[in-house]
Amino acid sequence: MTMLHLVNKSPFDGSSLNTATSIMKPDDALLLIEDGVYGAIKNNTSAAKLEGKNVSVLGPDLAARGLSEDKLVDGVKIVDYAGFVDMVESNDKVQSWL
């Protein structure tokens, strides 16, 4: 039983990232989309919340915001739309922390 957690808000705009990262189980995955991708920037004050978690960001949303792989916390994966679909398929449930 695994869950895919989606966060689409910046870590400084509301509590979505905080809640998602504190509630997710070891086998769950976190996908940051839209403004959620800001949460994966290295050295941002909430970056520690991603530690030890399975975290991905949506590439097109990252590029739109002028961010690239070298700006990200180590270990964060970049997926495209097809990868997003794969993640939805490979997890039993999807939870959107809107």
Place this chain on the structure above:
Amino acid sequence: MGSIEANGKSYETDEEGYLADLNSWDKDVAEVMANIDDCELTDNHWEVINFLREYYEEYQIAPAVRVLTKAIGKKLGKDKGNSKYLYELFPYGPAKQACKYAGLPKPTGCV
């Protein structure tokens, strides 16, 4: 919504005659738009139209008339960067009219 015919092609426009799609623009439709206003496009007109297209390409906006005037002055010289010269070319308002022929949306702040 309306449309303009030029050289056998149809171009979609908004209710004020501005092109609906910036990318559908070509020189033919610019000529036809000018003819509708009884205006014959000369090299001097094209200089401004081409300038506007380049400006939009770079900044993603159509410049306000004050900005256009100053920028034309810098690029093409003081004798062209003044409102008298630009209004003679485009009597309906240089930003408005020239932007229309250039296929750009109506300039931001132009009512």
Place this chain on the structure above:
Amino acid sequence: MPEESKKFMYINRKAPYGTIYAWESLEVVLIGAAFEQDVSLAFMDDGVYQLTKGQDTTGIGMKNFSPTYSALGDYEVTKIYVDKESLEERGLSLDDLQHLVWEDEDEDWAEKDSIRLVSRTEMADILAGQDILFNF
């Protein structure tokens, strides 16, 4: 600038593509600039994300309006204050932002930096010195 001109400041606190605020603010600034007031911009909180360089929106099907910030100098908007703390909290530095300049006509079009990185206390003084504040 006319004697009676007022000091207008636009405060930007939202990320660029998640909501429409950033683009709306930019449009209002460009419209307002036609009235020859003393206009300045402040970027704080998530608003600092608006200025990152290298934005490419082809993958998300939205208009990339980041090049428009480079036109602000042409509109005589030459004071862009960026809150240093907001930038640092987000793991960003001045190097991650676009290099925005304006050209000084009185000095043979010399290019000058528009962005000024300021501390919270400096920002407080700048806000206090304004006549009208707009929030986006």
